[in-house]
Amino acid sequence: MNLSEYIINDIKPLLNTDLVSDLQLMFNQLTYSHIPVKDEHGTYLGCISETDAHCFDANKPLQDYRHAGEGFFVRDNTNWLDVLEAFAQNSANIMPVLNSSNKYLGYYELNDVIGLFNETPFFSENGAILIVEKGLQDYSFSEVSQIVESNDGKLLGAFISKIENDVAQITLKIGNSGLSDITQTFRRYSYNIVSGHEEDSYIDGLKERSDYLKKYLDI
Numbered sequence: 001m002n003l004s005e006y007i008i009n010d011i012k013p014l015l016n017t018d019l020v021s022d023l024q025l026m027f028n029q030l031t032y033s034h035i036p037v038k039d040e041h042g043t044y045l046g047c048i049s050e051t052d053a054h055c056f057d058a059n060k061p062l063q064d065y066r067h068a069g070e071g072f073f074v075r076d077n078t079n080w081l082d083v084l085e086a087f088a089q090n091s092a093n094i095m096p097v098l099n100s101s102n103k104y105l106g107y108y109e110l111n112d113v114i115g116l117f118n119e120t121p122f123f124s125e126n127g128a129i130l131i132v133e134k135g136l137q138d139y140s141f142s143e144v145s146q147i148v149e150s151n152d153g154k155l156l157g158a159f160i161s162k163i164e165n166d167v168a169q170i171t172l173k174i175g176n177s178g179l180s181d182i183t184q185t186f187r188r189y190s191y192n193i194v195s196g197h198e199e200d201s202y203i204d205g206l207k208e209r210s211d212y213l214k215k216y217l218d219i
Contacts, residue, residue, distance in 0.1 A: 007106040021058040122157035127175035153177035
């Protein structure tokens, strides 16, 4: 999945010599959680959050508050899942993009990345959701795939949804098959069945949570 076509340049980074009042004005006009800042040479210095911006003296230059800069960014070749994780870790709805030479290229918007997430086969294809768990040192994705496919199932996606007390919980999206034979095989391989959903109610729940994350970060 190529994210480069989603790089946006509508909002240019402020210079560190610009006044805080310029930054505050931008936040008053936009819904972004952060605004990127660069120096006179075009080097990306980091982002300043809206919360911090409104606590600063409006008549001072941004460089006086360089300690408040948050240096998060992704590369133009960063995987979309890592981009989504960067949004969540930094409580941001804007993500600066740099190339391998640290040149600022633009930014991603959270809404665009969430939209790509919801268009993946894990969400868009019909199928059943199965959640299994096994010891952290005992499971393997090759074994999980073998169990599904040996029962004529099609594995549309899988991820580790929880790790607790050395037990890994794995969420699977399975197409082309009912869950009965698959769940029985997982039990024979000493997996605990946490939940199985023939319908897509679990997927709907995940979508609702991703939408909630988007709304929360848009605040």
